[in-house]
Amino acid sequence: MIEFEPLAPGAHRIVVYGEFVQEDAQRLIAFAREQDKEGGNILLDLVSLAGFSFSAVSEELVHLPTLLKYLYALDRIAVVSDEDWIRSAARLESALLPGVSYEVYDEDEMDAARAWVLGESDHPHGGAVRDLDVGDPSIVAFELVGRIDRAEAEETLAKVRQRLAPPECSRLMLVIRKWHGFDPDVAASNAVMSTKFDLMRDLDRYAVVGGPGWLRQTAQAMGALVRPDVRAFDLGKQDEALAWLRN
Numbered sequence: 001m002i003e004f005e006p007l008a009p010g011a012h013r014i015v016v017y018g019e020f021v022q023e024d025a026q027r028l029i030a031f032a033r034e035q036d037k038e039g040g041n042i043l044l045d046l047v048s049l050a051g052f053s054f055s056a057v058s059e060e061l062v063h064l065p066t067l068l069k070y071l072y073a074l075d076r077i078a079v080v081s082d083e084d085w086i087r088s089a090a091r092l093e094s095a096l097l098p099g100v101s102y103e104v105y106d107e108d109e110m111d112a113a114r115a116w117v118l119g120e121s122d123h124p125h126g127g128a129v130r131d132l133d134v135g136d137p138s139i140v141a142f143e144l145v146g147r148i149d150r151a152e153a154e155e156t157l158a159k160v161r162q163r164l165a166p167p168e169c170s171r172l173m174l175v176i177r178k179w180h181g182f183d184p185d186v187a188a189s190n191a192v193m194s195t196k197f198d199l200m201r202d203l204d205r206y207a208v209v210g211g212p213g214w215l216r217q218t219a220q221a222m223g224a225l226v227r228p229d230v231r232a233f234d235l236g237k238q239d240e241a242l243a244w245l246r247n
Contacts, residue, residue: 002027007043011117015045020052025059032070041076043117046086047107071100078117078124082107106180109146125149125183129156132175139245140164141173144211147180150189157195170204171245172228175238176211203228205245210235 002024005013014031016024060067071077079090079102087104094102103124105113115121128146140163142156163169186192199206206228208219216232233241 004031007114008118010040011043011119012040013043013045013114013117015048017048018050020049020056022053022055022059025056025063029059029063029066032066035070035073038073039075040073041117041119042074042078043113044077044079045110046079046081046083047110049081049083049086068097068100071097074100076117077102078105078113079103080105080107080110080113105147106178108178109180112146123149123151125152125180128152132173134173134242136242136246137166138169139171139173139242140169141175143175143177144179145177148182148186150183150186150192153182153186154189154191154195157192157199161195161198164199164202170202171206172199172203173207173209173238173241173245175209175235176215177235179211179215200228206230207233207241207245209233209238209241 001017002020003015003017004027005015007013014028077100079087081087081090081104087106090102090104094100094104103113103116105125109125112121112125112127116124121127125147128144128148129152130143130145132141132143134141140160142160148156160172164172206219208216208230210233216234219230219232231241231244233244
């Protein structure tokens, strides 16, 4: 089942429930044909999608030029899903279709996706990093929930650098509540890389709390090889991390 909801002039939410069947594909194609203006934004809500029928896929392939024409005319496309394979497929499709750009969100990022589609935010995944007050001037602490884009990565690291300026402040804690990765161009930022090297020089201790297991293992391994001393903790063991940082 598919539904179309106007959000604002030039912005729509398309919601797919259950199985996407041939009739849904026909309605989508008809909707695309009706959008005769250049520009516009779409929030594609696939959180309740259960799958695709073969006939629906065949219908889309037959009318692919119509769908591509519609996609190429859009300004912003946000795809929201709670399935890893759907988010990965959307990112791959975006990479394979020059000129068509998707921003992909997990289910708990629906508000960020909606704000971006409505033009209320210029940063698709902005707001993923928040300050944490741990009541200790020697420790800088942040919380991460969501996906980090290049702008926020640069802004956050600049803030960390500023907060660590006092000589008595040399310890950092990052609490990862839920992480959806980072945009690929983060790694290409000179500001991000140079600030990371500065932090390695200036920090004494760095605690990583939560996050995927491979990230904690990597942090722990790096702590054994370079300065600062890095230690990883399971989510929920923030008090243990703070105790270690204060020692």
